[in-house]
Amino acid sequence: MKRYLLYILLLLTFFSCGKNKDDSVFPETPDQRIEKVLKDYAAKLTAAPYGWKMKVIPAGISSEVRSYYFWMRFNDGNRVISRLDNEKPLESSYRLKALQRPELIFDTYTYLDDGIDPVSAIFSAYFGSEVELFDFEFEIISATTDSIILNGKYGGSKAILLRAAPTDSTNSSMLAPHAGTYNAVGRALCYSGPEPVGVPDIISIARRKVAVPLAEDNSILLDFSNKEIFGGMYRITFDPGTNKVTAVAPGRFLKKEVRPDSFKMLTFSSDPVLKQIYLKSSYINLDNQYCEVEETLTLK
Amino acid sequence: MKKYLLICSLLLIAIIISCKKDDKLDDVVLNGLGGTWKRTALDNWLYDSLTAPYNIELKYKWDQSEFDMSYTLVPPREEQVIPVARAIRNLWIEPYDQATGTALFMKMYSPKLVVLSGVPAARTDGAGIMGVAEDGLKIILYDVNSFSKKDKRAIDRIMHLLHHEFTHILNQKKAYPVEFNKVSAGSYTDGWQQAENPVSLSFVSNYAMKAPEEDFAEMVAFMLGRGKEEYEAYLHTAPDYEKGIQKLREKEALVVQYFKDAYHIDFYDLQTRVQQAKKAFMD
Known part of the structure; x- marks a missing residue:
């Protein structure tokens, strides 16, 4: 009996040092792999x-989501120079950090923060009655040498970095080529009834209109023609190759101002060289009047 | 029998010591955690001006884990960091150095971490939080992007904040006398925002009505930040001030006594030094 005990103990001495060193699926440790990924980014x-x-495509807006364009250059000393529209270049700091995912954090004030800052003088994050949500802390989803896809961590905004051309830093309008301020010239003819009969009232249009870029590439949202109402009224889509207008649709603000389904786009054309757009549309307004609006827009 | 026992014992010992491993841990570099960056002139300035002499870290680069997640905040502007750091050093730390005659006091008692946010923390009730002190270790300064040394209101606000929060820390290290709580007992209320005339109710500010410990910190912050002249003038501008002023004087005396008993500081001397520093800072 005691002999068995002895054998068991003897056996134990041989096996007690068995170390099952777990083989990792990856040749490197998680820390080394994170390090490698961050270095690569x-x-x-x-x-x-x-x-x-x-x-940047902000979150929080239910439809007609706008987009914002920034120019950024990162150096290897945690510094980034950024631009927005015609604001002066701003140097601030950034950091790559591994949290739940690898992250890109703009850790001191940049133009991105103007979308979050309640007292920002540069742009308003209010769009109609909704608030656009921006981020300065992004999760890196993927990266190539030409594009880096980012997800805003807390606000839920989306962002994409696209490799810039030499002129992009100085010519901010190139970032969203069709957006900006247009000079609008034209007229609106409004008849007394729902049909174009009789003598119309003629309202001449001569004003500036702002076009903001939308989340969809090559699309802008333009102010309405003859109403002094805040908000985009036309959604205009351009061909990325020829820069010609390919589609015009009513925006939701315009839809609110006209009888359902009465809006028709009669004709549209564009001249990419002169940066001009010609639009002619008709609708029946809420006073049951038929209106025809035509205008020529020239990008300043 | 003895032989077995001996063998068994030896084997047991062998089992116990057989697993001793001398493997050393690899040197693991955790740069991925993101706590490192290339130091700039600003980092060096902060190190030389606050970290080395006072053992205080001024965290201006964003770290979300320092903040309450329920607030929408943005990082500070870099050009604001040195002016705010100077205000911290000149208007808060140095007067204490002078009043105590040693740099040890602030090395010992000052919070070791000051965190900056660019904007105020907007609460759902409409109030904006300008500063928070946590456990005597950390102070958060909000709204540094609007700070300007030319703006007396901004200077008053940051001084009020630092001296208010630091008073909490001093109180946490050494409790103030309980008599203080009794002077205005019954007037403390959760509805402190509503009061129109705090002085007549024996308070220097609305916020002082929230709780005795806030009252104590508000008294210290007001007297140090605004100085004797402004404090005296303020007490006498409010209508019906006589009602509250006697209690305010009682509390003032207890504050002065506390600084003397707990920390051997002449409060009025400290007040003068803070005011001299303020004047020099704004010039």
């Missing part, structure tokens, strides 16, 4: 010679 971020165009 950092290398890509800083490699773009003319920086990046950053397109």
Whole structure:
């Protein structure tokens, strides 16, 4: 009996040192892999010679989501220079950090923060009655040498960095080529009834209109023609190759101002060289009057 | 029998010591955690001006974990960091150094971490939070993007905040006398925002009505930040001030006594030094 005990103990001495060193699926430790991924992202971020165009799509808006364009250049010393519209270049700091995912954090004030800052003088995050949500802390979803896809961590905004061309840093209007201020000239003819009969009232249009870029590429949202109402009225889509207008649709603000389904786009054309757009549309307004609106828009 | 026992014992010992491993841990570099960045002139300035002499870290680069998630905040503007750091050093730390005659006091008692946010924390009830002190270790300063040394209101606000929060820390280290709580007992209320004339109710500010410990911190912050002259003038501008002023004087005396007993600081001397620093800072 005691002999068995002895054998068991003897056996134990042989097996007690068995170390099952767990083989990792990956040859490196998680820390080493995170390190490697972040180094790779950092290398890509800083490699773009003319920086990046950053397109940001804020969250919180239910339809007609706008987009914002920034220009950014990152260096390998945690510094980033950014631009927005015609504001002066702003140098601030950034950091790559591994939290739940690898993150890109703009950790001191940049133009991105103007969308969040309640006292920002540069742009308002209010769009109609809704508030656009922006981020300065992004999760990196994927990265190549030409584009980096980001997800806003707390606000839920989306962003994409696209490798910039040499002129992008100085010519901010190039970032969203069809957006900006247009000079509008034209007229609206409004008849007394729902049909175009009789002598119409003629309202001449001569004013400036602002076009903001939409989340969809090559699309803008333009102010309405003959109403002094805040908000975009036409959604205009351009062909990315020829820069010609390919589609015009009513925006939701315009839809509210006209009888359902009465809006018709009669004709539209565009001249990419002169940066002109011609639009002619008709609708029946809420006073049951038929209106025909035509205008020529020239991008300043 | 003895032989077995001996063998068994030896084997047991062998089992116990057989697993001793001397493997050393690898040197793991955790750069991925993101706590490192290339130091700039600003980082060096902060290190030389606050971290080395006072053991205080001024965190201006955003770290969400320092903040309450329910607020929408933005990082500070970089050009605001040095002016705010100077205000911290000149208007808060140095007067204490002078009044105590040693830099040890602030090394010992000052919170070790000051965190900056660019904007105020907007609460759902409409109030904007300008500062928070946590457990004597950390102070959060909000709204640093609007700070300007030319703006007396901004200076008053940051001084009020620092001296208010630091008073909490001093109170946490050494409790103030309980008599203080009794002077205005019955007037403390959750509806402190509504009061129109706090002085007549024996308070220097609305916020002082929230609780005795806030009252204590408000008294200290008001007297140090605004100075004797402004404090005296303020007490006498409110209508019906006589009603509250006697209690305010009682509380003032208890504050002065506390600084003397707990920390051997002459409060009025400290007040003068803070005011001198303020004047120099704004010039």
